[in-house]
Amino acid sequence: MGHIRLVPVLSTVLLDPRELAQRAEGAAIRSLAERAQAGDAAAVREMYDRFAPPVMRFVRDMLRDPHSAADAHQDTFIRVFQRIGSLEDPDRLVGWIFGIARRVCLEHKRKLLRGKVLEPADRGVEVADLGAGPEAELSGAESAAALDRAIDALSPDRQAILLLRCDHLLPYEEIATAMGFSVAKVKVEVHRARLALRKVLDGPPERVDDDGGVA
């Protein structure tokens, strides 16, 4: 009987420290979600403090408009706090929040498009050739601006997937929750988004369509 009890203890000891940290993080997020669902005001505040910065970065990346981003950020957390009771899997809190942020961004993007006609210059991507080594040629703000323009050339879904994966470093399962896709589809879409991004960064300033091809 004793060795059976030792198995989880040994497995915990032998785990990779990074995996241990991930497990602890997952347990903390689960606890946070459950407390917020139970109506704990401190948990609500903690949730805001914890997720407001990444969500703001995400909505800014998606919208590229500071006022719309501020509104979208606010709307996201209003919905999060209103609908926290409907969260079925507390382990997927991060993906759930980013999923709400993504939908809010799409709504605000539609509003922005109704209000303004994008000029071709806005959508063009003028990036130096990154094939020989992007970091050698671009640095700091320049490379960030080039990457921003390249991301802007992608479709909204690809933008969201790529940002969640490469910028926010979310695992596939969380992205699947945020996007409403299966994990397999997320892997495929991440791969296609990467290919599309490379095509924009390597190629001439053109718009990339949903299939990864340049229009």
Added chain:
Amino acid sequence: MRPTAPCRFDLDALSQGELDEATSVDARLHVAVCAACRAELEQLTVERRLFASRARARDAEPPVPSFEAFLVHRARPRPMKERATRWLRALSSESLSLRSFRASWSLRAILRGSPMQVLVASAAAVVLLVGVSRQNQSKPTGARTPDQGVESAAPPTHDVERAGLPRGSSVSTPNGSSFQGAGNKSVVWAASVRSSSTLLASSSDACAPEETVCLEEAAEARCSDASVASRPECVPSSANMSSSSSSEPLADDCGASLCVSESL
């Protein structure tokens, strides 16, 4: 662009450090001998650094509002359109016990809902429209029946035009409302009813201060009763009649007459 080689290892997960220890070791052993996978992994690493440098460049952006600022911002009054939406949402909220009603009869549900709901909603709209149109038909269009009172007998503007009055004149009712007509004449609506002495009194009061002429509504003159024309409803109180052609009070088929007073 470099093609991505088919590989049984998830190089993206490897670059993010998401693989478990055993799989990670196997993947690195494979990458060491596979040029395509090595190139792909290098590309992924470059992209990761690019995103990291971009994240560092974001440090100059304005900070995220605090939780207190969020609460204050949330309590701020919203634009009219949004407030209207919220009002509708509040109306259909659980606190008013209209949730089931909202689920089945909200506009959105009707628009996308079952044919029966659309049918019932359309029928209700038709009944409403028919009722309104009938109500409009029952309203007087200038000539009144004897049992109608003065208060409800306001002359429509086209009656003034049919009376042949020049532009600039005005029509006023005994109860005080007036209508713009033509020229330099003002028309006092006597709205007399044959058998109503109170109406006679009110019409004579209306006509009393001014010199008054009574005109027949030519278009409405279907009443051939001569006794009607001799009724003293709009006989001017002052003796100096300005127009002989309009000196006798005339009435329309239902007893209403127009009293025209010329401004001096």
